[in-house]
Amino acid sequence: xxxxxxxxxxxxxxxxxxxxPAPQNPNGVLGQNDFLKLMxxxxxxxxxxxxxxxxxxxxxxxxxxxxxxxxNIAQTSSELxxxxxxxxxxxxxxxxxxxxxxxxxxTVEGKVQKVDITSSGASLTVEGVxxxxxxxxxxxx
Numbered sequence: 722x723x724x725x726x727x728x729x730x731x732x733x734x735x736x737x738x739x740x741x742p743a744p745q746n747p748n749g750v751l752g753q754n755d756f757l758k759l760m761x762x763x764x765x766x767x768x769x770x771x772x773x774x775x776x777x778x779x780x781x782x783x784x785x786x787x788x789x790x791x792x793n794i795a796q797t798s799s800e801l802x803x804x805x806x807x808x809x810x811x812x813x814x815x816x817x818x819x820x821x822x823x824x825x826x827x828t829v830e831g832k833v834q835k836v837d838i839t840s841s842g843a844s845l846t847v848e849g850v851x852x853x854x855x856x857x858x859x860x861x862x
Contacts, residue, residue: 753792756785803842810836810843810855818845819860820853828859 751759760781767773813833822829831848845853 753785753789756788760785806855807836807838807843810838810845813845813855813858813861817862818847818858820845820847820857821859823857830860 835846
């Protein structure tokens with residue numbers, strides 16, 4: 722008796738036990754598109770005489786919707802944290818701060834003159850010295 726081919730996510734079929742490598746996920750994370758590809762592959766491979774029940778299909782769609790909402794919440798939360806860090810750094814302009822100088826290990830004090838905002842976050846310029854991370858600030862007066 723022959724084993725029927727199993728559809729893979731990439732649309733290629735593999736026969737179990739044939740020695741073909743299983744599909745790999747180099748990132749170890751399944752995204753929304755991967756979920757949809759799996760669902761389509763499952764629908765294509767189902768037995769027409771015993772189709773997936775409506776409740777199973779609805780449950781999978783609900784899981785997909787929940788995954789999408791959770792992803793959106795995580796992204797929004799991350800953006801909010803970034804905005805808060807920038808706002809906190811901007812609030813230091815004109816204030817005298819003490820910070821740990823990474824190159825010398827000494828505590829330095831000076832007035833914050835400006836804040837540079839890049840894709841990696843905010844950095845302070847204190848008394849002409851730029852690139853100071855707000856996390857290095859130990860005291861504000």
